[in-house]
Structures are given as structure tokens and as C-alpha cells.
Amino acid sequence: MGTVDFRQAAISAAARGWSVFPLCPGSKRPAICQWQQRATVDPSQIHSWWREDPYRNIAIATGPSRLYVIDLDTAACPNAGDRSGWELFNDLATAADASGTLATYTVATPSGGHHLYYRTPPRKALSCTVGRLGPGIDSRGEGGYIVAAGSLTSRGTYRRLDARPPTHLPQWLYDLYQPAPHPTLDRPPSPPHDRDRYLAAILDSEIQRIVSARVGTRNDTLFRAALTLGRLVAGGELDRHDTDSALAVAASVHVGSHAFTAEEVTRTIANGFAAGAQRPRRIRRNTWPQ
Numbered sequence: 001m002g003t004v005d006f007r008q009a010a011i012s013a014a015a016r017g018w019s020v021f022p023l024c025p026g027s028k029r030p031a032i033c034q035w036q037q038r039a040t041v042d043p044s045q046i047h048s049w050w051r052e053d054p055y056r057n058i059a060i061a062t063g064p065s066r067l068y069v070i071d072l073d074t075a076a077c078p079n080a081g082d083r084s085g086w087e088l089f090n091d092l093a094t095a096a097d098a099s100g101t102l103a104t105y106t107v108a109t110p111s112g113g114h115h116l117y118y119r120t121p122p123r124k125a126l127s128c129t130v131g132r133l134g135p136g137i138d139s140r141g142e143g144g145y146i147v148a149a150g151s152l153t154s155r156g157t158y159r160r161l162d163a164r165p166p167t168h169l170p171q172w173l174y175d176l177y178q179p180a181p182h183p184t185l186d187r188p189p190s191p192p193h194d195r196d197r198y199l200a201a202i203l204d205s206e207i208q209r210i211v212s213a214r215v216g217t218r219n220d221t222l223f224r225a226a227l228t229l230g231r232l233v234a235g236g237e238l239d240r241h242d243t244d245s246a247l248a249v250a251a252s253v254h255v256g257s258h259a260f261t262a263e264e265v266t267r268t269i270a271n272g273f274a275a276g277a278q279r280p281r282r283i284r285r286n287t288w289p290q
Helices: 003-015 043-052 085-095 171-177 195-211 218-234 240-254 262-276
Strands: 020-023 057-061 067-072 106-108 114-119 137-140 145-147 159-162
Touching (some): 003 020, 003 043, 003 057, 067 085, 067 145, 085 137, 195 218, 195 240, 218 240, 218 262, 240 262
Antiparallel strands (some): 020 057, 057 145, 067 114, 106 159
């Protein structure tokens, strides 16, 4: 891709009212610190950033852009009956009698996935999630960012598939993504009726804590989450690879801000898992009513 293309892609995104900032060349890692505060629609600042390095990729800060982006895998997920995140999401839309939900601004990722962009209602911010609606279905909202069309990695280019303006986030989808109350891990007041739902609630709770952690608490929050989930991994209740990946993706929204690095994320998760392995936790079946 030519030098001008990266800068022009950033300008084009900003022209839609989306706050952008630069990523490192060929990467999804922020090229600047404090990107949450510095993301902008100002053309002069955008030109300045890409003059410093014309090969920088482009990111869109989803929160200030009033965007909620659904990240769908198109590869089959073994733990979803070999169905993809795209298929599962389409099933949800069909069940809600809202198959038109998929007709919105869409970007294809180098891995073959799709990013569906939606406009969020005023004063109704939604957080980033990992797998809340099912395997292969993640989301980016308040506190997160998405790699924009025109960016390039070693795997390929982020390509715009549908250029129409993002549609408004449907109510059925907003309802599904409303934050769930944090469960009490040892004695849940209203335990769900099956083990898988309970474990999913624990995982989602820890993910939300990581995503919403403030500067100065992020490392500790990530460690505590890795310890809590690491106990369940050690007890055979959660898959280590999937849990590690979920924690890393959640913590990635902070990478590049106030000296928080990807290396720190990897190290902290490993330390939390090691600590959790000292006290494996199993879920007792008599926790749930018959």
C-alpha cells in the first residue's frame, strides 16, 4: 500500500466523525500513549501523526466515536459445534426477527473475520466483551478500539466490504450486551441452573473488571482476574488456552496507555495462573437447585 493510503484512510474515517489514532506499522498495537484521550477527528493532528511515520496503521476509538463494533470470526469454532461466530450471530438476528441487522458498515479482517459497525444511543455506553453472545463473537465499545479499514498486517489488509453509514444498534442487540451483575464467586445469591452458565458469568465478570480498570489498578486487576480464573483452570473447569486468550484480549484495550505493555500483560496473566494453580477450584454440583 502506498504512503498516502494510510493517512488518507485515517482522514476518511475521521470525516465520518470517528476519533482515530495511529497504530505501529504492520501491527494492532497503539503507536502513541494515552490514545483514549488523544484520539481525534482533527485533520491537522492526523496529518502530523502520519508525517512522523507514513506506514502507521489506523485505529478507531469506539467509545468517543459512538460506535459499537461486533467482531465475528468466520472460521468454524470447535466448541460451537463447528459453527462460526458469523453463523451464530446470524442465528441470533434471525431469532430476533432482525436479519437486516447485518446490513451495516462492514470491514473484512485479514483472518477472514468481519467487523460490523453500529451507532450507539446517546448516554448508553456498552463495554468491550469477549464471547458473551457465543464463541467467535466479540465486541468493542467504551474503552476499546478497532483496527480501521486500510490498515495492513503480515496477514493482509483490512478491507471495507460495505460502505453504508453504520446503522443504529438494534434494541435486541443492546439488551443482550447490557452489563450483567457481578456474581459472588463463592456463594452466588441466585445461582444459574447449569454449570456452564455459571462459569460463563464468572469469566464475563472478570473480563468486565479488566476492561473497566483505571490507570494505577490495571496490573492488579489483571492479576486478580488471572488468579481467580486460574484456580478454575487448575480445577479443570475452564480451558487454559481459551481463558488466557480472553484475558489477553480484554487487557489489550489498555496496551500503549500509561506505559502498559503487551509484555506486562503476558507476564501478569502467567503469574496469576501460577498463583491460582496453588489452590485449584472445582464447582460443586450441589451449588445449584435440582
